Amino acid sequence: MSQKLQVAVAGIGRMGMRHARHFATLTPRAELIAVCSPVQSELDAAKAEFGCRTYTDYETMLREEKGLQAVVVASATTVHAEQAIKAIERGLHVLCEKPISTSPEISQSVVDAYSASIKKFPTQKVICGFSRRFDASYRDAHARMAAGNIGTPSVFRSQTCDKLDPSGFFVAYAEFSGGIFVDCSIHDIDLALWFFGEETKVKSVTAIGITAVQPDLRKHNDRDNALGIIEFYGGKIAQLYCSRMMAAGQEDCTEIFGTDGKIAINTQPQLNLVNLYESTGIRREIPADYYGRFREAFITEANEFTASCLDNTKPPLRLDSAVKAVTIGCALQESLITGKKIEFDESGKRVEASHL
């Protein structure tokens, strides 16, 4: 077998550890050589599990790991862009967790850094980890749509709804998350762009929301349930629902309505293939969180990113699409708070209210 891709993971909190595990044990063509984190206990846990080198400082890791080829940026969202750019500038491949940034401008700066860098390192791959793009069901749906099975996709409905966490976690988290549309719906927006075509241009967004279970979210200009509608140029529309209030578990689903049919993904969620017949009826459980739903997709992501780097093949998704998704997510979040509809011209510029 050929040489394995030498990978480091930056940020090994809950999701970073999962990425580390996927690359260390479930990505045959990759080797996890190092991790970094400011938290010593996390480094100890990673060393114990993977036997890799550990660093408290990201730049030190980049500098000292001479054989390093690829970095997975799984740190706090606030440092995604900075860490990604540092790796990009060294010619390293980068898999950056979503979102690149909660700011469209900062997200764009990563795209710009990559555009500059790729001239120098023409085989360099940089992607943003929209895990659903690697999910077998979403891929099956996309392939059927691309084959024309539903005619012209015209209406899109998608939701990302988290299980209620009564601990108050989401209130603290909201300070840096960019808001529920940027944190949750970013996946749905990315899917809308994928299904409608990545050249699709947003025309307007409108959002409304409430705080049904976590009123303190208002301190951070956030909501726990929000609805958004998006118009795209070219006669396509989308509706989104994001929530932190689901009782049963993670409820993510998507429907693509075309002129000749519809494809539904996960509209009947389930944990596995078990149904329980009890005195109260028939019951099934559903995954408690996104990882329960998308674990396989993350593993596929690790493997395909690795293959793309090693074989210098087209990366599995486009980086600039991530900027579009954040831009739309931020506009929805703004509309959610201001109550205003936000419009864009075909060049992507905001149309000011005074011009309406």
Place this chain on the structure above:
Amino acid sequence: MSQKLQVAVAGIGRMGMRHARHFATLTPRAELIAVCSPVQSELDAAKAEFGCRTYTDYETMLREEKGLQAVVVASATTVHAEQAIKAIERGLHVLCEKPISTSPEISQSVVDAYSASIKKFPTQKVICGFSRRFDASYRDAHARMAAGNIGTPSVFRSQTCDKLDPSGFFVAYAEFSGGIFVDCSIHDIDLALWFFGEETKVKSVTAIGITAVQPDLRKHNDRDNALGIIEFYGGKIAQLYCSRMMAAGQEDCTEIFGTDGKIAINTQPQLNLVNLYESTGIRREIPADYYGRFREAFITEANEFTASCLDNTKPPLRLDSAVKAVTIGCALQESLITGKKIEFDESGKRVEASHL
């Protein structure tokens, strides 16, 4: 509108009252004129609800109700045949609840009475109420099969499983029910004959069973869970499951496996179109009993029986098929108790063990 069919109901226990209600209020072309029951309180209830005449004696009712055209026999199974024959001999139309009798011979005597009577009353209709034949889903399935959609139907699976009744009702009931294969599986056997063709001949039956929740059923040579397999001449086989132990409710379902496809009926039972998303997962309820599942079928039965009588059209099912169903049900019940496989030659005669 034409003259309404003048109907009486014999036996107005739980199911008899439902029949009475169907004919009185949900069968526009019928009129409920009388009921009979040995129980005065039942008669009072019927009079209050329907305003019909009431009788404590069946023969009195037949004699005194001069305009009577049709009788629904919904009394205890032990008197089905006797009451049916008395009505038949008077030239009345008869809808007899299933089974005609727990004895094949007695069942045959009703068929014989009808064969004799119809010479005198050529428009007379006598049917045994296999309600599933009137169910929209079973009919849709049968029509698709008959249209050749699944090729040659070859394997049949069906189950009639009652909700657990911890009151001990089924123990007392077992004394006269004919046993679980005659009481429950008679429906499944009738369906097998319907789907395989009513000319289909049984070749062998074998059954096994247990008493998992009601050991006292053994006093009446009955079981609370039983499995049976049936061979038919012509390369067709069936498997049955009957039970008194379901926790969630009535679980009746059927599958017909053909050489080109399968049709499944009610393999995902449900009370209605509601799903509940709770902290324990997604739950739906199911009907508590056969009436919750088949109410519409009983109403259709009442209307089609009425139409057949008034319009002198072909009755919706054949009476002799009911004898075949009871014969097979009794053989399964015997096999359940003796542990022996029971075989039949192509003329329908038992092949004795000594000849094997």
Place this chain on the structure above:
Amino acid sequence: MSQKLQVAVAGIGRMGMRHARHFATLTPRAELIAVCSPVQSELDAAKAEFGCRTYTDYETMLREEKGLQAVVVASATTVHAEQAIKAIERGLHVLCEKPISTSPEISQSVVDAYSASIKKFPTQKVICGFSRRFDASYRDAHARMAAGNIGTPSVFRSQTCDKLDPSGFFVAYAEFSGGIFVDCSIHDIDLALWFFGEETKVKSVTAIGITAVQPDLRKHNDRDNALGIIEFYGGKIAQLYCSRMMAAGQEDCTEIFGTDGKIAINTQPQLNLVNLYESTGIRREIPADYYGRFREAFITEANEFTASCLDNTKPPLRLDSAVKAVTIGCALQESLITGKKIEFDESGKRVEASHL
């Protein structure tokens, strides 16, 4: 049995004939005595089927049918209000098909007429036929919600999506339908009011839409697919989808998200309990139209309306709620066309854009 309610049906097109049939044959306590229609062939068909009297003129019918107690208004929407008011003023009970009118003002005039009339005829019942309120699944859902099973209902999602009709019917129909939000979503809006509480006040609506399959709908300021979001005072939000483009059949479903759980109605639509296993997979059909889905509800409506009239009990729904539903539907339709968000103050008055 007591005296039967004497009923006439005004307008016996497709749905009017169904109402006539429900009252004539499936509503034991009612008697269909007359129908009216300007179309002689419709009158002939009704006479043949029901044996009732027929009129080409509505007022003549009201005048001549001395024993008439109740009128079902199932004529073209444009004359609903006028016919309803004429019946109301005569003290007749009225079941008016939805919508009362495509105009909130005209709808309100019917409510006003009823308010005036009821002083004179205190037992008079006037309802608008929101059939879903009579559907067993919606009722089960509402009862569970009312019992507190999902905590506080906070987010509502509902869709009314018709099967694609390539004949162009909907283009001609759009001239008088009031638009897709008034014609289709009126049901979803009514449900939102029912589930959130009929006192709930709308705060804002926003809508977007496209013409994906019927561009000619634009001639009548209509769309074939539209998305709407509604804010209510009191921290409740709703999202709607209406469409004329479904390939598989009628796709109506509703979800009510509460602080402790969710109830979903018909999110897995089905024609019946049959599943077909074919070489292409597992398939089930779904109802082709709203009557395929809601026939039982219409029959329940007829029976409950009848009982309410005969027994002078509370009618099964409130008339003024229908005005609220039309008002919201019209605002959504306006937003769909103008692209503007429309806001209301707590008294229900429009907040003008200049005040924003």
Place this chain on the structure above:
Amino acid sequence: MSQKLQVAVAGIGRMGMRHARHFATLTPRAELIAVCSPVQSELDAAKAEFGCRTYTDYETMLREEKGLQAVVVASATTVHAEQAIKAIERGLHVLCEKPISTSPEISQSVVDAYSASIKKFPTQKVICGFSRRFDASYRDAHARMAAGNIGTPSVFRSQTCDKLDPSGFFVAYAEFSGGIFVDCSIHDIDLALWFFGEETKVKSVTAIGITAVQPDLRKHNDRDNALGIIEFYGGKIAQLYCSRMMAAGQEDCTEIFGTDGKIAINTQPQLNLVNLYESTGIRREIPADYYGRFREAFITEANEFTASCLDNTKPPLRLDSAVKAVTIGCALQESLITGKKIEFDESGKRVEASHL
């Protein structure tokens, strides 16, 4: 990380290559070092994919691979036992594909060889690969049952139904497969033993069958559709269905009925989470074969077998249970052909017909 388990695969046909791939790339603690096959093209393919050593002769491989620790026997069923015994006698760990043999006696000889060998090699692990024991859904079901959630498991229903293969493959295959009950139902029988308890003793078996699509199977005393019922001592019963005739794909499902509830596994089969809404209704695909259904289970099997070998922990299943499963499968196959019920006493001995 600790030393990796050094694994060889014997037999690299379709399933052998999959095992090789699982160990080579998806079992982090294992290393695939060698494969053997009499077919050079298979060896070439394995070398190209895995870079491992290749052998045309099994014994040569065992002799020359000095570091070998474990063998996966995935060759033709006819040599399973012989190859397993050779590896056992060398003290190697063995994962033998099911069935060990189509003969209970030969199967027992492998158990005996292991019993002898383990005295010399006390950490040796030998298992038979009943893949469903490693499936997440079956495990979830078993855990719930073991926790008492359904009371006492009493009735078991399970089916293994293959997609129709019109090529005639199964006719040739039947010559050595041991028959449909040994080839397909062995999994269901193993599951029955697992759910009822591996000490459970068979009391009787009866089977019937047909050749609906492949009459040539009769040449090898086989059938393409068969039904079996099994009595166990202790009041437990099971029903089985095996088929080679499914149109839609692989249809494997299992239900365990307990005194307090039921667990159903895969009674609503699906390929993934996609539903297609088309003009013919709602459709979903299902896996085409057992690997499409159980791939994850095979990977778990590889990992758990590896862990058990490396860590000297209890193997994930008992070898002697495999002999019981084959014994029951062979008895069912015999009953299928002879038409006789076969009975066993509590010591496991056949009760001869003459004693009945």
